[in-house]
Amino acid sequence: MKVLLLKEPREGANGPDPYFKELSARGLKATLIPVLSFKFVSLNVLSERLFQPENHGGLIFTSPKAVEAVKMSLDTYNKREEWNVVKDQWNAKTIYVVGKATAALVEELGLSVLGEDTGTADDLSRLILQREDSRIKALLFPCGSIKREVLPTALKRNGIPLDTLTVYETAQHPDLEKNLLDYFTQQGLPASIAFFSPSGVRFCLEAVQRLSGPRLSQIKFAAIGPTTADAMAAAGLSVSSSAEKPTAQHLASAIAEALQ
Structure with a gap:
C-alpha cells in the first residue's frame, strides 16, 4: 500500500x-x-547573542531548522573555533529541546540537552516551569516566523523571561x-x-x-x-x-x- x-x-x-x-x-x-521552503534571517543578530551567553539563562530549541540556523551563523561568520570555547559556557546553563530529532542536532553542536522526550511545546513549557523561576535571565529562543504561541505564553504568564528571535521564515514550497x-x-x-x-x-x-x-x-x-x-x-x-x-x-x- x-x-x-x-x-x-x-x-x-x-x-x-x-x-x-x-x-x-x-x-x-x-x-x-x-x-515548506525556508529562508534564514537575522543570522548576524543570532551570532551576536550566541557569543554573549552571560546575558542569557539558557537556550530553547523547538525545531531542527532553528538548530540549522545556529550552524549556518557559525559557518557564515567563521565562528566555529570560538564556539568551541563558548559552548562550554552554554553547557553550564540548561539547553531545552523538543523531541529526539532536534536533540540530536543540538548535540552535534557540542551542547548537552534536556527535554528530548518531550513531544510538544506544551510538554516542554511544563518542564521549563518545573525547573525555572522569574529570577533567571532570559532564555534565548531562536525560532521560525510561523510558530505556536503556547510556549511563549506559558512562560510569560509565569514570569519566565524569554528572548525570542526569528531566525527563519516559512513559506509554501x-x-x-x-x-x-x-x-x-x-x-x-x-x-x-x-x-x-x-x-x-x-x-x-x-x-x-x-x-x-x-x-x-x-x-x-x-x-x-x-x-x-x-x-x-x-x-x-x-x-x-x-x-x-x-x-x-x-x-x-x-x-x-x-x-x-
Whole structure:
C-alpha cells in the first residue's frame, strides 16, 4: 500500500530518510513530498547573542531548522573555533529541546540537552516551569516566523523571561502543487497521507481534496503529533492515526495499524 508523507526527505549518514525506512520495513511504499521552503534571517543578530551567553539563562530549541540556523551563523561568520570555547559556557546553563530529532542536532553542536522526550511545546513549557523561576535571565529562543504561541505564553504568564528571535521564515514550497499533481497522476490515490505540521495542513489540504475528489474519505490521514492532529481536525479531516511520539518508528507503527 502507498503512503504519502508531506515532508522534506532527510537522508543522512545512516542512509535513506528514517520515515521511508520504517514504512518500508512494514511493507508500505512511501513517497515524500516537501511542503515548506525556508529562508534564514537575522543570522548576524543570532551570532551576536550566541557569543554573549552571560546575558542569557539558557537556550530553547523547538525545531531542527532553528538548530540549522545556529550552524549556518557559525559557518557564515567563521565562528566555529570560538564556539568551541563558548559552548562550554552554554553547557553550564540548561539547553531545552523538543523531541529526539532536534536533540540530536543540538548535540552535534557540542551542547548537552534536556527535554528530548518531550513531544510538544506544551510538554516542554511544563518542564521549563518545573525547573525555572522569574529570577533567571532570559532564555534565548531562536525560532521560525510561523510558530505556536503556547510556549511563549506559558512562560510569560509565569514570569519566565524569554528572548525570542526569528531566525527563519516559512513559506509554501514552490513546487508543492506540481509535485502533488504528479504524484496523484502517476501513483493514484494513496492509502494514507501523513501531515507533519499545521503549516503543512494549511498549504496542502485544498490540493489534496481537489486531487482526491469523491475518494477523499478512502484515505487514512495520519498526524506526527497532537498539534498537527488538532489542525487537521479543525480543517475537517478525520484523523485515523497520530504518532504517540514524533518519531519515524511511532508514526510508521500508527499508520500500519490504521491500515490493517
